[in-house]
Amino acid sequence: MTATATAPPRVRKPPRKGISSSYPTWFYIPSAVLYVILFAVPTFASFYFSLTRWSLFDIEFIGFDNYVQFFTEPMLIQGFVNTFIYGFVTSALKVVLGLALALLLTGAILGRSYLRSTIFFPVLVSTVGIGITFKVLMDPFDGLINQTLASIGIEGPGWLTDPAWALMSIALVDVWKGVGIATLIFIAGLVAIPQEYIEAAKVDGASAWQRFRNITLPLVQPATATVILLSLIGGLRSFELIWAMTKGGPGFTSDVIGSVIYKQYQAGFYGLSTAGNVVLFLVVTAIIVPIQYALNKRQVES
16 A cells, blocks of 8 residues: 655745835826926937037027037047046056055054044035145146155156146045045945955965955955946046136146037037037937946856
């Protein structure tokens, strides 16, 4: 006689109680109206006006002539190239320095809280104020930086007057101002790493570099992705600091798309400057969206 196995009866789960995840349609209407008025309409209007030659009293449709002019004038091309250089240099430095400072400020050092607040302080200061301050400090003749270098026998360069130094000098000031927020994000990512992983690696005899490479770096990837995206968007859209320090000079050597657009507005070329805005929007979107997709995909896979 063989025993026949019977499957246990299926228990029917009771319906979940709680707040419904769906909202009535009318709940979305205020947000949709604000989105259309503040984003959709200005965006489509910019695309249209970039195809025209317009002023406050007249408008003429000229097709893609503004875009052709934008990519044929040397001054505009120089600003376009400088935008990429400035954006990627500032983003890379903020990631590297932000992570290094975060590792330092999560360790057992004296005055850790004070140092954290000191590093974050420049983030709170006006960008224009910082630009004016460093413009004085970087003066090639009377600036404190070159005077300090001269006191130890080093001849300082023309930080903002030499075409070879101007853009990178502003980039360094940008990094000094923005590295605090990058450090704060990395600190949040580091303190979220379970200490059990670190202790287990120490027991297994892993060196400090091995722990950093195999534990810290992979687990801090969400913070790294956030810093990369925020820094890159800020760098590609930069304007205030550059305008406060050099106004794109000397010549056009430190111009970026933002400063070029502003100069075109000042000169009365409204259609051309609107086309520059569209180009800036497309450039930022074309760079940020793939990077964000790649970083998110890497996080999911890891």
